[in-house]
Amino acid sequence: MWTDHAIWWHVYPLGFTGAERALADLSSEPHRFGHLENWLDHAIELGCSGLLLGPVFASETHGYDTIDHFRIDPRLGTDEDFDQLVAAAHARGLRVALDGVFNHVARSFAGPHEWFRRTGEGLAYFEGHDHLIALDHELPAVRRYVVDVMTHWLGRGVDAWRLDAAYAVPASFWRDVLAEVRARYPEAWFFGELIHGDYAAYAQESTLDSITQYELWKAIWSSLNDGNFYELASALERHDQFLDAFVPQTFVGNHDVTRIASKLTDERHLGHAVAILFTVAGIPSVYAGDEFGWPGVKEDRAGGDDAIRQLFPDKPGDANATYRLHQELIGVRRRNPWLVRARTTVEHLTNEAVALRSAADGQSLVLLLNVGDEPYHFPGEVAEPVVEAHSWKLTT
Template sequence: MQREVPSWTSDAVFYHIYPLGLVGAPMANDFKSDPVERMAVLNDWIPHIKQLGCNALYLGPVFESDFHGYDTADYYLVDRRLGTNQTLKNLSQNLHHHGIKLVVDTVFNHVGRNFPPFKDLQLYGDASIYKDWFVGVDFTRHSTYGDKFYYEGWFDAYNLVKLNLRNPEVINYLLHVVAFWMDEFNIDGLRLDVAEIMDKDFLAALSVFCRNRKSEFWLMGEVIEGDYREWANTNMLDSTTNYEAYKGLYSSHNDKNYFEIAHSLNRQFGHHGVYQDLFLYNFADNHDTTRIASILNDVRAIYPLHAILFTMPGIPAIYYGSEWGIEAIKGAHDDTMLRPAVDVIPDVSNLPLYHFIKQLIAIRHQQPVLQKGIYKQLHVSNEQLVFSRETQDASIIIAVSQSEQQVDIGVHMEIQAGVEFKDLLSPQYQIFSSHNYLFINDVQPFGIRILLCVSQTR
């Protein structure tokens, strides 16, 4: 039985929160303090998320861990620095009450050194019943931490102990964890950390398990390099992170070279696109990358960049604070600046970027063609890009410019004369096509046109 992609994802717009950072939790878990319900403050963010237009929340690691959440100590307990299981349960109920799906960050490739089965291995060594739960356990040499055995970590990070995902006991344990999360917290999906290096048989087993328990359950994997179809296919995951487009989005603006992002979009979603039927997870930044407001050479490019993000095929996402232009640069060995505490949501009433993103999200929700329409490239130059999204019932043309000057853009396309187009960003702007030609005039510096086909004369 093949896996069908959950129907809700075609209209999904994600808001991404890294909770340990946003709530200002202590950097280290002492594993003895009473739980502090810091995560309860996320309930206050729900009106902001909903007003922005997002209808799904990707919530970073929330379960008991050593430091940053990707070093799990207990999959069954919410991190005491964030609260209790009831804190997450209440948040989930509140999100669903407001029509917002909940997807949680899931770290099944590795665990922290305080994970109880690993502590058992430290205590009992070769006699531990958990010695086969981890990869590369070797009692003939010591670990870098002084353990009387060696084990594999996540690359060279030995505080992240690699789980043996080919061990049936480990598989059953992790599937039981997912069942518990479904039942206890009513989650709608998983974001799988470092999915690109996880055992594919395990991912297939996870897919079958989740599909059988909840048909509309969504699985998305973190994949930075490679053919996304290795992971996103009918037997495994529904989606992956779209790092190819992420890179093209910012560098095509920094280099004033729309040919880069145009090549990626055409390769992925064009007539012979390799990912035409996939809803990839698209983003401008996240908890692992420099903030988009900091990486752009010219901050004005943030507007056409987001216009592409919210009109290209796939599932768009906003990382908390980037909707009002938070800045942060990724450090060589420190990501904390990318995951800041936010004590108070700022007054967004006078923030142009916020209102522009809100407008783009509203247009996306209102126009099914932006959710499921095919992608066609119509025009590309260093400083202008024009593409369309089309279904049998509608057509939308997206034109962006990163020129310093006002420009006119002429587009040759298969269209009858007299077709009327209205700009969804500026409704007063209307143009009519001539035979096989569309003339888009007065595009302002770093400007955007989103043109909806209104009517057609015959």
């Protein structure tokens, strides 16, 4: 399937284009997708093959409080503007994925309020946010609505869907929805946001193609910060087990977490994190801005996501060392596409040094990592590496 070669460039459009904080603040008719189109060649030059978009549908504020899934957010532009962006992406060979927020909606949601889920105390909210009302996924009408939304945009040229907060939705709901959608669009790809829980069981019951690999994300930055590659080794063992059920969607940054450059306590370890991402199994994504080493700390407060959802310049500037590092490692991935389902074994392990062998289809690649301040000499039985991760000076 085409996703075996997918490397996503992940964008949060409302922040990227400098859209108004709230739809109610809109006073003109902007056409902001052109701002994003200016960056498509950058994604290609980086080595990516897909554009993973955050919310683009009409919403009250941050995109996850949807009003109407059939309408492009007026802060971004029109349906025609969106069609042009998809056409421009496809002309460059970029697939396009949309963020499907189907667990909850805004209070001003355009659909029937009878679709809202209720508890004994009233409306059911998403994780305590009283402006995000949960939909009742037991209702056939809600299932029909989601099927209609997905097929509508797939019919407009979209290739894939990220399912936001999939963990909050019964797996059986996705199973029923995806059966109908795949009957019409068999090449479409669907991955769900799971932060914790039994990834493999959920993937099997829901029939999702992939699950966000938060366990590996945490192990990457945590092991680097603590100088404890035993944590990474344990996470990679579980990662391999997931491959029996699905190919995980892997990342070291996204729109919901502190940027990797700020998450790492030592900037020299950025190269190590990116090297792990692109040499183990999975369908990887790069969160826009991470390829430049941009900082950004997520905070648990109103507006706490602003620092990680920055406005981008009108056009890309000059490449820096961090960008070239990403290019180099994405190049390794593209020259070795078998890595998508590779099994990774630990060939040598200490707290601060590890040799990881990823192998599949009779091919293998060894990644050597050393986070100590002194050179490390790996045992002679460790094969010659294809990739050797150095300490990189972060350049912003």
